[in-house]
Amino acid sequence: MSILVNKNSKVIVQGITGAEGEFHTKQMLEYGTNIVGGVTPGKGGQKTIDETINVYNSVEESVTDTDANTSIIFVPPPYAADAIIEASEAGIELVVCITEGVPVHDMVKAKRIIDQNKTKLVGPNCPGIITIDECKLGIMPGFICKKGNIGVLSKSGTLTYEAIGQLVNVGLGQTTAIGIGGDPIIGTTMIDALKLFEEDPETEGVVLIGEIGGQMENDAARWIKDNMSKPVVGFIAGQTAPPGRRMGHAGAIVSGGDDTAEAKMSIMRDCGITVADSPAEIGKLMAEIMGVTA
Numbered sequence: 001m002s003i004l005v006n007k008n009s010k011v012i013v014q015g016i017t018g019a020e021g022e023f024h025t026k027q028m029l030e031y032g033t034n035i036v037g038g039v040t041p042g043k044g045g046q047k048t049i050d051e052t053i054n055v056y057n058s059v060e061e062s063v064t065d066t067d068a069n070t071s072i073i074f075v076p077p078p079y080a081a082d083a084i085i086e087a088s089e090a091g092i093e094l095v096v097c098i099t100e101g102v103p104v105h106d107m108v109k110a111k112r113i114i115d116q117n118k119t120k121l122v123g124p125n126c127p128g129i130i131t132i133d134e135c136k137l138g139i140m141p142g143f144i145c146k147k148g149n150i151g152v153l154s155k156s157g158t159l160t161y162e163a164i165g166q167l168v169n170v171g172l173g174q175t176t177a178i179g180i181g182g183d184p185i186i187g188t189t190m191i192d193a194l195k196l197f198e199e200d201p202e203t204e205g206v207v208l209i210g211e212i213g214g215q216m217e218n219d220a221a222r223w224i225k226d227n228m229s230k231p232v233v234g235f236i237a238g239q240t241a242p243p244g245r246r247m248g249h250a251g252a253i254v255s256g257g258d259d260t261a262e263a264k265m266s267i268m269r270d271c272g273i274t275v276a277d278s279p280a281e282i283g284k285l286m287a288e289i290m291g292v293t294a
Contacts, residue, residue, distance in 0.1 A: 002175050002176045002200065003151070003175070003176045003193070003196035003200050003203075004094055004122070004129055004131075004176065004178070004196065005094065005129055005130075005134070005176070006131050006134045006135055007034065007134040007135060009033075009034060009069065009070040009094070009135050009137075010034055010036045010066060010067055010068045010069050010070060011033055011034055011035045011036060011068065011070045011071070011072060011137065012035070012036060012037045012038060012056075012059065012063075012066065012068040012070070012072075012092075013025050013028075013035060013037075013038040013039070013053075013072055013074065014038075014040075014059065014071055014072070014073045014074065014075055014083045014086075015038075015039070015040065015073060015075040015076075015083070016038025016040055016048055016049075016053065016074070017043055017046075017048055018074055018075075020074045020098075021038070022048065022049065024074060024138070024139055025038065025048075025049055025053070026049060027139075027142070028137065029049065029052075030142075031130075031135075031136040031142040032133070032134065034135070035053060036062075036067075036068050037053060037055070037056055037065065037066045037068060038053050038054070038055045038056070038062075039055070039057070039059050040055055041057050041058065043055045044056050044057030044061065054066075058086065058090070059089075059090040059092065060090040063090045068092065069092060069093045069094070070092065070093065070094045070095075070137070071092045071095045071096070072095075072096045072097075072098065072137045072138065073095065073096065073098060073099060073123075073124075074099065075099055077100070077101040077102050077103065078103070080097055080102045080106070080124060081102055081103070081107055081109065081110040082106075082110075083097070084097055084114065084121060084124075085109070085113050085114075087119070088110075088114045088117045088119040089113070089117065092119060093119065093120060094119070094120045094121075094122070095119060095120070095121045096121075096122045096123055096126075096128050096137045097122070097123035097126070097181075097187075098123060098124070098125075098127070098128060098139060099123070099124050099125065100124070102124045104183070104184055107124070107184075107185040108185060111185050111187070114187065120187065120188065121186075121187020121188060122137075122180065122181070122186075123181045123183075123186060123187060123188075125181040125186075126157070126182075127139050127140050127157040127160060127179035128178075128179060129176060129177070129178040130176065130177050130178075131175070131176045132145045132146065132147040132148070132174050132175065132176070132177075133145075133147045138179070139157075140160065140177065140179070144161060144164050144165055145164055145168070145173075145177065146167075146168045146174065147173045147174070147175075148167070148172050148173015148175070149172075149173065149174075149175060149204040149205070150167055150172050150173065150174050150175065150204070150205050150207060150286060151174065151176055151178075151193075151200070151203040151205070152167070152174055152176075152177035152178070153177075153178055153180065153190060153194065153197065153206060153207065153208050154177075154178070154179050154180070154208075154209035155179075155180055155181070155190070155209060155210050155216070155217075155237075156179070156182070156209055156211060156237055159209045159235070159279060162279055162282070163279075163282050163283070164177055165283075166279075166280075166282050166284075167207070167283050167286060168283075170283040170286070170292060171287070171292050172287060172292055175197075175200060175203045178193055180193060182211065189216060189219075190210070190216050190217065190220035191219060191220050191223045194206065194208070194223060194224065194227075194228060195227075198227065198228055198229065198230060204290070205232070205233070205286060206228075206230060206231075206232045206233075207232075207233050207235075207282055207286060208224075208232050208233070208234045208235075209234070209235050209236075209237065209282075210237070210264060211237045211238050212236065212237070212238035212239075212241055212259060212260055212261050212264070214259060215258075215259065217236065217264045217267075217268070218258060218259075218263075218264060218267050221234070221264075221268045221270075221271040221273060222267075224271055224272070224273060225271035225272055231274065231286075231289045231290075232272075233273070233274045233275075233286045233289065234265070234273040234276070235275070235276040235279055236261040236264045236265050236275075237261070237279075238261050239261040239262070239277075241261070243260065265277075274289060
């Protein structure tokens with residue numbers, strides 16, 4: 001088991017003929033992701049990636065032809081929200097949007113439509129999601145992962161990889177790792193992902209990585225206290241930032257006294273989460289909880 005994606009996910013790549021789309025499609029195919037087609041308007045009928053992947057003009061065309069149920073978006077920021085909406089309207093069940101810099105105004109509209117259509121969205125401005133040895137959707141390096149029973153959930157991109165690397169070093173593998181993104185409007189919140197990990201029978205523990213700014217980590221901590229039966233190791237990035245500073249993306253909005261790293265870590269501890277003071281402790285703490293000796 002896993003969350004959101006697995007070997008049966010039928011994936012299309014929106015923006016497959018662009019430089020980013022093409023590069024990461026190759027990486028995802030190498031990992032074993034089941035990519036069934038790509039979409040670039042005006043380039044339908046062509047083949048790409050060494051003539052192996054069909055390109056379609058629209059998501060609707062690709063879904064009709066391939067029965068795709070999952071989409072990943074490498075589309076420039078001005079068009080990314082429209083790409084999300086197009087995928088949702090075509091019946092895609094899960095959309096992963098990697099694009100950074102999508103205008104907030106565009107995302108307001110996109111969020112309303114995906115909610116109406118009950119489409120799941122990861123991102124935007126995220127590294128994606130990977131279910132180990134089954135499906136990689138995004139820009140995460142697959143080779144650092146190892147299959148196991150720990151879920152990884154992060155607002156940060158690179159700290160996701162750091163947590164994975166540490167877990168592997170102490171002998172713990174992962175079920176699924178998900179980077180939810182740091183924009184003000186994202187499709188999958190921390191609580192959304194935690195619910196999925198709680199329901200996943202293979203996931204036995206979760207690493208939760210947050211950042212200064214905003215309230216999402218505090219809400220997640222309280223949800224964990226009331227609903228989560230599995231152990232959680234938490235870390236908050238930005239401890240050394242001056243008061244009032246926010247992270248380099250728009251999601252980490254300053255919001256009062258309890259959005260500092262210190263306040264968030266305190267709330268996490270109060271809610272029963274094992275908190276790492278340094279990112280270097282994440283793997284060690286999870287190993288201790290799981291009874292694994294490195």
